[in-house]
Amino acid sequence: MTRIDRRALFTSGAAAALLAATGTSLAASPRAGGALRLALPREGGLLDLVARGAMLDCLTEVAPDGLLRAELAQSWDSQDQARVWRFDLRPDVIFHNGQPLQAKDVVASLNGLTLPGIDHLLVTALGTHQVEVQLSQPNPHLPYLLAGSAYAIAPQGAVDLPLAQLVGSGCYQVERAQEGRHFRATKVAGHYKDGQAGWVNSLDVIVIPDASVRAEALRDGFVDVAALPQPKELLKRGDFLYYPSAEDMALAMRPDVGIPRVVGQQSALDDGRIAERWWRL
Missing domain, CATH: 3.90.76.10 (Dipeptide-binding Protein; Domain 1)
Known part of the structure; x- marks a missing residue:
């Protein structure tokens, strides 16, 4: 496969960045700061799920x-x-x-x-x-x-507005968004969940339709988490963390991504709440 054109990857809508949501903790406690970049496939509306999970709260x-x-x-x-x-x-x-x-x-x-x-x-x-x-x-x-x-x-x-116009009460507010392609949000200062959730300063979610391109984006450090059911030879085992396991995989992440000690098994994407619950080590 031809190697990724790095500039094209992140200036086009076909860039990478999504997150995963379950497994074993990577640190004793969350750390504030840094950025989280997630690479997702186009199907299933996953970008919308994660973006709305970052911006909107429920009762x-x-x-x-x-x-x-x-x-x-x-x-x-x-x-x-x-x-x-x-x-x-x-x-x-x-x-x-x-x-x-x-x-x-x-x-x-x-x-x-x-x-x-x-x-x-x-x-x-x-x-x-x-x-x-x-x-x-x-x-x-x-x-x-x-x-x-x-x-x-x-x-x-007004819960059904396009992402770029959506207003919520979540830990993150939209900075820019392109429907079905890319979403960027920044942490809300003085949020009522401070100290309990919303650890990273910024979130990028990027749709990359091709799984092999998502894998290479993760391998080359352009994203921190990627939805990768079959990474094949693009990832060297041992350099990355996998959920639920390297043999039965849904998500792969860099070793400096932290997740809660216990994560429910209902959804690999933790019902879109990854943005406020994961952190950078």
């Missing part, structure tokens, strides 16, 4: 170890045998455009959506920082369901 989230924890909601309780739920929102959340999170944003983002096993739901604001969710059928798993990427919150419910 709840599933941590790397698979446990449910609060995100935009700081607490919740249920009534009427889990048919009615109330969520108290964090009062310290600021969207990337400088506006504070309010209950009306949650109402606009969630009303009209469907959930597994639920015919319909009705979301209403009970105050500036409290919402009520009424379900057509009781469901004790609602907080887990609302952690899904389909239930992200944006100002006035």
Whole structure:
């Protein structure tokens, strides 16, 4: 195969950079700083998944170890045998455009959506920082369901905008984006998750359709993580880390990429949350 033209690789939309999301920890604790560059294939909408995971938050989230924890909601309780739920929102959340999170944003983002096993739901604001969710059928798993990427919150419910225009409350805000080709984001200063997530200063996600080109981009140091189901001879075993293993591989990464000690097995890309959960050693 002809070697990559380095300038063409990173000035065209066919450049490289995506990340992986599971395995064994590479460091005792996360470190702040540096950049993370991810190379992904075109199919499956993976660039969009990772970009939105970096910019948008949900009411709840599933941590790397698979446990449910609060995100935009700081607490919740249920009534009427889990048919009615109330969520108290964090009062310290600021969207990337400088506006504070309010209950009306949650109402606009969630009303009209469907959930597994639920015919319909009705979301209403009970105050500036409290919402009520009424379900057509009781469901004790609602907080887990609302952690899904389909239930992200944006100002006035504008969750479906192009990446370059998208505003969220996540650890990263868009710097530039080209749909289906490239996404770059920078860390939000003073974020409510500081010290808990959002370790790297910047994130680049680049679509490289050809797996062999992704492998060479990783090998030559242009990206830090690449989706590589079959690296073949392009990677020397031992120089890189693999997930879930070198024999059954979905992701390859440079040895100076750190990941959580425990990462759930639901998705190799950790449901798009790699940007805020991985770090550079």
